[in-house]
Amino acid sequence: MRFIVDKGRLIPETLAKNDKDAKPISHIDFPPSIQLTPGFHYSAELLSFVEGRQLLLEELPFPLDLIQAHYEHGYLSYEKGIVKTKHGWRCMRCGNEDGRFFASFPCARCHTVCTYCRKCIMMGRVSECTPLVVSRFSFPQSRYLSPLSWNGTLSEGQQRAADAVENAIAQNGELVIWAVCGAGKTEVLFQGIARALEMGKRVCIATPRIDVVRELAPRLKQAFANVPLIALYGGSEDRGKFAPLVISTTHQLLRFYRAFDVMVIDEVDAFPYSVEPMLEYAAAKARKEKSSLIYLTATPHPAWQREIRRGTRKAVTIPARYHRFPLPVPSFEWCGNWRRQLKRGSLPRNVMAWVQSRIETEKQAFLFVPHIDVLEKVVRILKQLDERIEGVHAEDPERAEKVQAFRDGRIPLLVTTTILERGVTVPNIDVAVLGAEDDIFTESALVQIAGRVGRSAQYPDGDIRFFHYGKTKGMVAAKRQIERMNKEAAERGLLKTQ
Amino acid sequence: MNCLICHAPYNPLASWQHFLTLKNADCLCVKCRGAFVKIDGEICDICGRPFAGLERSHRQGKLCADCVQWQKDDEWKDVLTKNRSVYMYNEFMKEVVALWKFRGDYAIVQAFQDEFCREFYRHFDNTFCIVPIPLSDERLYERGFNQAKALAELLALPIYEPLCRRHLEKQSKKSRLERLRTENVFRLSEKTSLRGKHIVLIDDIYTTGTTLRHAAKVLLKAGAASVSSITLARG
Ligand SMILES: [Zn+2]
Ligand SMILES: [Zn+2]
Ligand SMILES: [Zn+2]
Ligand SMILES: [Zn+2]
Numbered sequence: 001m002r003f004i005v006d007k008g009r010l011i012p013e014t015l016a017k018n019d020k021d022a023k024p025i026s027h028i029d030f031p032p033s034i035q036l037t038p039g040f041h042y043s044a045e046l047l048s049f050v051e052g053r054q055l056l057l058e059e060l061p062f063p064l065d066l067i068q069a070h071y072e073h074g075y076l077s078y079e080k081g082i083v084k085t086k087h088g089w090r091c092m093r094c095g096n097e098d099g100r101f102f103a104s105f106p107c108a109r110c111h112t113v114c115t116y117c118r119k120c121i122m123m124g125r126v127s128e129c130t131p132l133v134v135s136r137f138s139f140p141q142s143r144y145l146s147p148l149s150w151n152g153t154l155s156e157g158q159q160r161a162a163d164a165v166e167n168a169i170a171q172n173g174e175l176v177i178w179a180v181c182g183a184g185k186t187e188v189l190f191q192g193i194a195r196a197l198e199m200g201k202r203v204c205i206a207t208p209r210i211d212v213v214r215e216l217a218p219r220l221k222q223a224f225a226n227v228p229l230i231a232l233y234g235g236s237e238d239r240g241k242f243a244p245l246v247i248s249t250t251h252q253l254l255r256f257y258r259a260f261d262v263m264v265i266d267e268v269d270a271f272p273y274s275v276e277p278m279l280e281y282a283a284a285k286a287r288k289e290k291s292s293l294i295y296l297t298a299t300p301h302p303a304w305q306r307e308i309r310r311g312t313r314k315a316v317t318i319p320a321r322y323h324r325f326p327l328p329v330p331s332f333e334w335c336g337n338w339r340r341q342l343k344r345g346s347l348p349r350n351v352m353a354w355v356q357s358r359i360e361t362e363k364q365a366f367l368f369v370p371h372i373d374v375l376e377k378v379v380r381i382l383k384q385l386d387e388r389i390e391g392v393h394a395e396d397p398e399r400a401e402k403v404q405a406f407r408d409g410r411i412p413l414l415v416t417t418t419i420l421e422r423g424v425t426v427p428n429i430d431v432a433v434l435g436a437e438d439d440i441f442t443e444s445a446l447v448q449i450a451g452r453v454g455r456s457a458q459y460p461d462g463d464i465r466f467f468h469y470g471k472t473k474g475m476v477a478a479k480r481q482i483e484r485m486n487k488e489a490a491e492r493g494l495l496k497t498q
Numbered sequence: 499m500n501c502l503i504c505h506a507p508y509n510p511l512a513s514w515q516h517f518l519t520l521k522n523a524d525c526l527c528v529k530c531r532g533a534f535v536k537i538d539g540e541i542c543d544i545c546g547r548p549f550a551g552l553e554r555s556h557r558q559g560k561l562c563a564d565c566v567q568w569q570k571d572d573e574w575k576d577v578l579t580k581n582r583s584v585y586m587y588n589e590f591m592k593e594v595v596a597l598w599k600f601r602g603d604y605a606i607v608q609a610f611q612d613e614f615c616r617e618f619y620r621h622f623d624n625t626f627c628i629v630p631i632p633l634s635d636e637r638l639y640e641r642g643f644n645q646a647k648a649l650a651e652l653l654a655l656p657i658y659e660p661l662c663r664r665h666l667e668k669q670s671k672k673s674r675l676e677r678l679r680t681e682n683v684f685r686l687s688e689k690t691s692l693r694g695k696h697i698v699l700i701d702d703i704y705t706t707g708t709t710l711r712h713a714a715k716v717l718l719k720a721g722a723a724s725v726s727s728i729t730l731a732r733g
Contacts, residue, residue: 100500105604108638118603125602125642
């Protein structure tokens with residue numbers, strides 16, 4: 001598709017009387033928007049389809065002349081899909097600026113060599129000649145009276161955070177909830193979401209992980225039984241719909257545009273899917289200009305931690321777990337050049353001893369390793385010790401079966417490269433990391449890994465061992481972060497007194 | 499480097515062999531490259547279908563049962579001299595073709611460069627006329643590019659586009675299939691003389707061979723001496 005410009009307006013070449021000077025949209029300078037014509041008989045069907053989203057023309061099941069009429073009367077606008085920057089290109093749908101994710105092709109739509117974004121190609125191609133259609137009109141949003149049907153109770157730490165969330169939502173503010181693994185942070189959102197829905201606000205919870213979407217959806221559906229809720233992830237039935245309460249993965253969020261009054265970014269237990277720039281971009285684009293932003297994290301980025309300590313970033317911490325026992329603290333153990341040993345087909349003696357003792361005492365455990373190739377070798381070695389030992393990685397097709405087998409106690413020890421589904425809070429486990437010095441084990445990753453241990457009130461303790469070939473800053477920072485949280489919890493009286 | 503398909507970082511093998519032959523490093527990681535299965539071993543003389551794993555009853559001498567049927571039909575006998583395909587149309591290839599052709603990730607075509615060219619020169623040479631199977635105007639607009647032409651361009655030979663294709667609206671499967679068999683969607687775009695020319699049609703997938711034969715028929719009628727084809731994958 002190419003456009004011509006006539007009196008400051010874009011006209012698709014197929015609707016123009018002459019197609020002289022038709023150009024791809026990204027090559028045209030045009031005024032940002034047209035004033036809304038009052039009294040225009042708009043199509044409510046079209047506008048409610050587009051509202052809160054940013055769509056390709058081929059995603060719109062409406063005739064082009066109807067779309068164009070809404071544009072000319074200020075109800076819709078066309079935006080550039082790709083823009084030229086100083087250093088290359090930026091995709092306006094996914095925020096990609098990495099040159100490796102752009103390619104060009106001889107385009108039959110605009111008859112030029114047309115650059116497109118490969119990063120978000122799964123949602124349909126955005127190229128130099130692709131207009132993104134957005135709505136400039138919003139329908140009144142429905143309000144819900146007392147929408148919350150949950151009647152659990154919150155811990156002191158949770159209650160303080162819940163009040164802060166409600167406040168931030170009411171005032172369109174920003175807030176970080178720094179909640180230790182096992183603090184129960186989903187419930188912390190309920191009060192604020194209820195307030196938002198009473199005020200007629202739209203709420204989105206965004207997360208990098210599909211399984212988090214799947215896990216949260218039923219819980220929120222139960223808590224807000226009378227509010228339409230949709231869960232968006234690749235392949236979900238709700239794709240392309242809109243509701244006052246939306247839970248979404250990064251990719252699905254990219255289709256939204258100035259849609260939400262409340263944006264919650266949930267990155268707790270994200271390892272190894274840290275919040276990529278794409279989720280940040282998607283979240284920023286999907287929230288309205290006036291809206292609140294709530295960050296849920298178990299381990300904020302070091303820069304944020306500094307800002308929080310200095311008081312320049314608004315945050316509440318929940319330093320204690322729901323069961324009020326302190327977090328188990330990791331210990332470090334040097335294990336020599338384990339990679340070389342692995343090449344020879346063996347594991348460091350102390351690592352073997354650690355595994356052996358879990359098997360003997362029948363205590364289930366996770367052994368985290370840095371990469372898939374390491375995983376396969378380690379599993380091969382450990383199977384000689386106990387052939388029930390298994391390995392699982394993020395893209396393992398048998399992942400669900402293995403997780404279930406671990407839960408049922410049929411697998412004594414699971415070697416893994418990833419934090420498994422959030423439901424995997426197996427009550428009584430130990431955790432070790434082999435090669436804790438590897439770059440993939442950042443401070444945040446290690447805190448999340450440690451967070452697997454001691455989750456239930458019956459077994460609040462457990463062993464966390466970082467086997468390493470050289471202590472790293474990340475390891476030290478992770479341990480210090482956990483100790484700090486315990487200290488704060490004790491000072492605030494959030495822990496059980498013996 | 500990052501793999502062109504899965505985007506995972508990998509080390510392109512910078513071996514001596516690469517250095518000596520001045521071969522470019524592969525744009526795919528070992529895992530993705532290894533997931534494509536090339537066709538080799540015994541194949542049907544006409545359509546290039548691999549005989550390995552094919553039931554006995556589907557083969558008669560040097561031909562597969564489908565080609566035997568085509569050859570029995572006077573209307574279609576010898577219309578297509580031969581087809582050769584580079585890869586099996588396995589699950590991975592289906593996924594990659596979907597990403598390339600339907601999602602429109604044009605850059606993927608680069609991954610086929612070496613093996614597509616090698617297979618072409620194994621069976622043909624630069625005296626042949628290269629003709630990509632065209633899309634209808636509507637489909638071309640929808641996709642933004644013609645995947646068959648993208649493949650043809652890998653060969654760096656002159657490309658001829660004597661054919662155009664009528665748009666078939668999506669209809670019920672059966673009637674569509676019937677129409678496909680009976681009606682020819684191709685015609686000559688202009689009065690070009692193809693007298694005495696040996697033509698190689700290029701397409702992405704060989705499934706039933708109907709599309710290629712329809713195109714071949716039009717070209718033969720226009721005077722072509724022979725029409726063969728090469729496709730990226732064999733269904
Ligand atoms: Zn993009
Ligand atoms: Zn274009
Ligand atoms: Zn790959
Ligand atoms: Zn055959």
